[in-house]
Amino acid sequence: MDTSKYKALYLQETNEHLLGIEKGLLAIEKDPAEASVLDSLFRHYHSIKGMSASMGYEPVMKLSHAQEDLLSLLRSKKLTLTTEITSALLYCLDALKNLVKRVEEDLPLEVDISPFVKRLKSAVEGRPVEARESAAPAELKLSNVMKVEGKVFDDLLATVGDLFMALSSFKSLTHISRSIEFKDSVYLLGKSINSIHHSILSARMLPIEDLTEGLPRVIRDISKQSGKKVELKVEGAGISLDRAILESLGAPMVHIIRNAVDHGIEPLTERMQAGKSPEGNITVRASAKKDKVIIEVADDGKGIDCDKVREKAIKSGVPAERVRAMTDREALMLVCLPGLSTAEAVTDTSGRGVGMDVVKEMTEGLGGALVIESAPGKGTKIIMEVPRTTSIIKTLLVRVEGEPFLIPISKIERVAEVRHEDISDGVLKHNGADLPVIPLGRLLGMEEETESPVYTVIIVESGRDENAGRLIGLRVDDFGDEMEAYIKPLVPPMSKLWGVSGIAVVGDGRPVFLLDLPQIVSKAAHGAY
Amino acid sequence: MDGDRLVIELKGLNLGLGTKAVAGIVETEKIPFMPGQSGFIAGIISFRNEPVTVIDIPKAFGAAAGAEGGPHKVVVVKEKNRHLGLDAGSSAVSFLWEEEIKGLSPAQGGGKYIKEFIDVNGRSIGMIDSAALFEEAVRILSTEGSGV
Numbered sequence: 001m002d003t004s005k006y007k008a009l010y011l012q013e014t015n016e017h018l019l020g021i022e023k024g025l026l027a028i029e030k031d032p033a034e035a036s037v038l039d040s041l042f043r044h045y046h047s048i049k050g051m052s053a054s055m056g057y058e059p060v061m062k063l064s065h066a067q068e069d070l071l072s073l074l075r076s077k078k079l080t081l082t083t084e085i086t087s088a089l090l091y092c093l094d095a096l097k098n099l100v101k102r103v104e105e106d107l108p109l110e111v112d113i114s115p116f117v118k119r120l121k122s123a124v125e126g127r128p129v130e131a132r133e134s135a136a137p138a139e140l141k142l143s144n145v146m147k148v149e150g151k152v153f154d155d156l157l158a159t160v161g162d163l164f165m166a167l168s169s170f171k172s173l174t175h176i177s178r179s180i181e182f183k184d185s186v187y188l189l190g191k192s193i194n195s196i197h198h199s200i201l202s203a204r205m206l207p208i209e210d211l212t213e214g215l216p217r218v219i220r221d222i223s224k225q226s227g228k229k230v231e232l233k234v235e236g237a238g239i240s241l242d243r244a245i246l247e248s249l250g251a252p253m254v255h256i257i258r259n260a261v262d263h264g265i266e267p268l269t270e271r272m273q274a275g276k277s278p279e280g281n282i283t284v285r286a287s288a289k290k291d292k293v294i295i296e297v298a299d300d301g302k303g304i305d306c307d308k309v310r311e312k313a314i315k316s317g318v319p320a321e322r323v324r325a326m327t328d329r330e331a332l333m334l335v336c337l338p339g340l341s342t343a344e345a346v347t348d349t350s351g352r353g354v355g356m357d358v359v360k361e362m363t364e365g366l367g368g369a370l371v372i373e374s375a376p377g378k379g380t381k382i383i384m385e386v387p388r389t390t391s392i393i394k395t396l397l398v399r400v401e402g403e404p405f406l407i408p409i410s411k412i413e414r415v416a417e418v419r420h421e422d423i424s425d426g427v428l429k430h431n432g433a434d435l436p437v438i439p440l441g442r443l444l445g446m447e448e449e450t451e452s453p454v455y456t457v458i459i460v461e462s463g464r465d466e467n468a469g470r471l472i473g474l475r476v477d478d479f480g481d482e483m484e485a486y487i488k489p490l491v492p493p494m495s496k497l498w499g500v501s502g503i504a505v506v507g508d509g510r511p512v513f514l515l516d517l518p519q520i521v522s523k524a525a526h527g528a529y
Numbered sequence: 530m531d532g533d534r535l536v537i538e539l540k541g542l543n544l545g546l547g548t549k550a551v552a553g554i555v556e557t558e559k560i561p562f563m564p565g566q567s568g569f570i571a572g573i574i575s576f577r578n579e580p581v582t583v584i585d586i587p588k589a590f591g592a593a594a595g596a597e598g599g600p601h602k603v604v605v606v607k608e609k610n611r612h613l614g615l616d617a618g619s620s621a622v623s624f625l626w627e628e629e630i631k632g633l634s635p636a637q638g639g640g641k642y643i644k645e646f647i648d649v650n651g652r653s654i655g656m657i658d659s660a661a662l663f664e665e666a667v668r669i670l671s672t673e674g675s676g677v
Contacts, residue, residue, distance in 0.1 A: 509575050513564065
């Protein structure tokens with residue numbers, strides 16, 4: 001196992017324990033009768049021993065083990081604390097500190113610890129030793145690793161967001177300013193803000209492994225309850241995501257896994273009859289695509305019965321004609337309707353129809369998308385596409401009926417100036433193909449736009465589900481600067497606002513909405529404008 | 530009654546708010562559009578760098594603004610750590626000090642968004658129920674603005 005990524009955490013925790021040991025040893029030297037200090041010392045040594053063993057730092061493990069043994073004798077009152085014992089422990093503490101420092105500096109750990117163990121033994125046996133007393137350190141040093149609350153990074157990111165917005169004001173001013181010094185200063189300011197932004201983002205990134213390492217236990221518990229055997233495979237766990245996004249995926253991930261075990265994977269006999277392996281397989285696969293991460297959770301179970309989903313949806317009140325007009329892919333998404341479950345049995349953990357709606361809401365709330373693929377008898381794949389980082393994204397400012405909106409740059413294929421007559425029945429010939437062009441203002445419920453001889457068309461990826469991979473044109477009045485926008489989440493009363501996924505307050509103080517392209521394209525595809 | 534009151538003077542209707550609930554007043558020429566805005570939703574503004582949903586007060590109370598023309602006065606109220614902007618249009622905004630209303634007994638509600646009325650020297654003032662306005666804004670923006 002590659003433990004190097006845990007080194008910073010190991011150093012941080014171990015240094016805290018070493019500090020605790022030093023305090024404790026000085027305290028019991030003054031008052032040997034204080035049993036709680038002995039208990040605390042024992043815990044510190046024990047923690048260092050355990051962590052060092054996991055990390056493979058054998059000399060640290062062995063030396064802390066030797067000191068823990070001595071503490072054990074003191075706790076059980078088989079030994080009485082003497083000055084010599086305290087000195088020996090302090091002497092060995094310094095040795096532990098040096099060993100941990102070698103870990104920090106990536107120096108080899110082939111250190112002979114036998115003189116230290118010998119010193120401890122002599123102290124226990126009450127034999128005089130020739131070893132010198134520990135020398136007082138020449139200077140006081142602080143650890144290179146700091147423990148920082150996640151909220152500090154959240155606040156820092158929000159502040160950088162405000163800086164980006166202020167920068168966008170300055171950038172606009174550079175267009176009208178003749179001062180070279182001003183332009184240079186704005187450029188340098190932008191460079192510094194970008195650098196801070198990248199540092200904060202990298203500090204917030206965590207590998208997907210941090211999320212998936214809890215899954216074996218989840219699978220173990222659920223499969224025990226259901227009596228099924230399930231194998232978990234995780235791929236691409238090294239891909240990193242922003243901490244806030246990763247944290248939000250925790251509950252959806254567990255829900256998907258529970259569904260897969262409870263309702264996807266068949267019981268043993270059923271699997272054998274279907275010619276499948278006795279144990280069910282669940283694969284969690286992560287891959288990076290531009291600024292997004294795609295997390296797939298696939299099982300090789302019985303799949304979702306589309307007809308049953310349709311039937312349940314109609315029973316729960318979705319208009320029958322609408323359900324019947326849906327493709328299988330669209331119908332599968334009906335499992336995300338609140339309260340709709342096709343599971344025949346409700347278990348302790350799933351089948352109550354509570355969950356997939358939350359999974360979809362959570363994924364889309366992160367600015368991502370959810371897709372379900374399923375083949376009867378072969379299994380189901382839940383695909384979550386989420387942004388790698390949150391909050392600050394590259395956007396293009398567009399105007400519709402005088403109102404500004406932001407579009408994520410990552411979704412834009414190109415921007416085109418198109419003559420009025422080139423758009424016929426809402427379709428533009430683009431690279432030899434028909435490109436649907438949608439008047440964005442009308443879609444957003446704005447006043448009917450005035451006709452113009454030339455339109456600006458923003459050509460974007462046409463979203464997800466059945467529209468995935470196709471292009472669509474959004475007709476706007478004009479477009480402005482590309483900007484790094486700090487996107488705030490939508491809070492009540494506008495948290496469920498349609499067509500937008502966030503909001504930024506730009507440099508001049510105007511609030512500008514970030515368009516939710518998948519929602520907009522989906523509505524446009526159904527001609528609902 | 531304790532605490533000062535802010536009074537929005539619409540045509541034929543005076544509306545009051547406890548000043549403790551008022552986070553600030555923003556004057557703006559135009560209230561930016563909010564997708565899906567309908568009913569009494571007027572749009573959105575930013576207040577201390579935070580976006581705030583704005584509702585049209587004359588529309589919500591079925592009265593006309595107290596004056597025509599001029600910038601919009603948006604009273605930003607704090608409702609359980611959430612903000613809501615009350616667009617009074619060009620209506621006059623004044624204050625009633627605690628001393629003026631001390632000892633007055635309010636009369637019970639009289640409208641969907643009015644908690645109670647107070648009578649100050651023959652002038653009736655309806656105290657706005659900002660929580661009810663907020664809940665209605667949530668409802669409008671979750672359904673009518675849902676795009677489905």
